[in-house]
Amino acid sequence: MLQATTMPTADVQIIDCSGFESETMDLFLAPGPNPYRETEAFLFDCEMRADEMPRAVRRSLLEFQVRSNAEGVLLLRGLPIDPGLYRTQTPLDGRRSIHKTTYVSERCLAMVGSRLGHLVSYIQEKNGDLFQSLAPVKGSERVQSSGGSQTRLQFHRETVFHPYPPEFLLLFCLRPDHDRLAETTYASIAHALPLLSDEHRDLLFQPLYRTGIDYSFGNVQGTKANGKVLPVLYGNRHDPFLNYDEDLMEAMTPAAEAALAALQAAIASVYRGIKLDTGDLLCIDNRRTVHGRSSFTPRYDGFDRWLQRSFVVRDLGLSAVDRQPGERIIRTRFEAIG
Numbered sequence: 001m002l003q004a005t006t007m008p009t010a011d012v013q014i015i016d017c018s019g020f021e022s023e024t025m026d027l028f029l030a031p032g033p034n035p036y037r038e039t040e041a042f043l044f045d046c047e048m049r050a051d052e053m054p055r056a057v058r059r060s061l062l063e064f065q066v067r068s069n070a071e072g073v074l075l076l077r078g079l080p081i082d083p084g085l086y087r088t089q090t091p092l093d094g095r096r097s098i099h100k101t102t103y104v105s106e107r108c109l110a111m112v113g114s115r116l117g118h119l120v121s122y123i124q125e126k127n128g129d130l131f132q133s134l135a136p137v138k139g140s141e142r143v144q145s146s147g148g149s150q151t152r153l154q155f156h157r158e159t160v161f162h163p164y165p166p167e168f169l170l171l172f173c174l175r176p177d178h179d180r181l182a183e184t185t186y187a188s189i190a191h192a193l194p195l196l197s198d199e200h201r202d203l204l205f206q207p208l209y210r211t212g213i214d215y216s217f218g219n220v221q222g223t224k225a226n227g228k229v230l231p232v233l234y235g236n237r238h239d240p241f242l243n244y245d246e247d248l249m250e251a252m253t254p255a256a257e258a259a260l261a262a263l264q265a266a267i268a269s270v271y272r273g274i275k276l277d278t279g280d281l282l283c284i285d286n287r288r289t290v291h292g293r294s295s296f297t298p299r300y301d302g303f304d305r306w307l308q309r310s311f312v313v314r315d316l317g318l319s320a321v322d323r324q325p326g327e328r329i330i331r332t333r334f335e336a337i338g
């Protein structure tokens with residue numbers, strides 16, 4: 001009767017959804033409110049549907065929400081996809097596809113996200129869409145953002161510089177790259193920490209680091225360290241959270257710089273990669289795990305790699321000051337860009 005199984009593999013904890021019974025598939029496939037025009041109705045509908053997901057799936061998501069895991073990632077594999085997706089073109093501009101007129105992938109993101117917290121977006125990114133297309137953009141091949149392709153996307157926590165960063169990041173794969181070479185890379189602090197000396201840990205726990213504002217938030221010059229000062233590690237000394245951006249973060253003293261370099265080397269030696277396939281939904285614990293992407297070669301033929309991304313916060317109230325009532329878009333302004 002119970003269709004879903006949780007399989008801790010050597011690396012990633014995987015929930016295999018491919019054996020879902022038709023009743024469960026229908027939770028994702030049955031039409032409902034429009035996620036872009038009736039956003040709140042859509043999210044509430046998805047949350048109610050998620051209550052009916054198999055118990056094993058809900059249990060795994062609850063455990064991941066409450067205590068995470070050593071990898072800081074959870075992969076749902078084989079989720080249903082939009083009918084006709086195979087002929088829907090990947091958006092060339094990295095924006096929302098006007099040709100995608102069913103919302104199964106959005107429902108997968110919202111249903112899974114509802115068990116981890118609440119979906120939010122940021123006004124500076126992709127018009128504040130809650131469901132954002134990530135696809136290679138012509139002319140951006142070497143840019144450190146989701147439109148890049150032919151250069152490695154360096155390790156980062158999502159929106160380190162922001163006062164209301166997401167606790168979880170969700171990536172749903174609609175289409176892998178042509179060559180099936182692109183890997184979503186990740187590294188957890190649980191794996192990197194044992195490689196750091198006590199001296200370096202002490203430094204990383206101090207506010208000796210200045211981060212930068214993301215390219216996608218308007219920092220198009222890629223100016224480093226124009227954001228706030230903060231510690232890299234925080235929380236429990238033996239099970240810390242981390243703030244890290246390989247590209248935009250700088251240390252404020254030579255000793256702090258050496259500790260940051262040691263963390264960079266530790267991340268480079270423990271990171272792992274996942275090749276996401278159609279129907280895979282990767283949940284990333286954004287407080288414990290940094291992520292990036294290997295390079296790949298786009299063709300711009302309408303069938304390039306295409307992911308959808310959503311952000312999840314545990315507490316909507318924290319960002320209420322920078323949101324309009326009844327909206328999920330966080331509108332915090334940043335003055336330091338330049």
Ligand SMILES: [Fe+2]
Binds near residue numbers: 156157158291
């Ligand atoms: Fe990212």
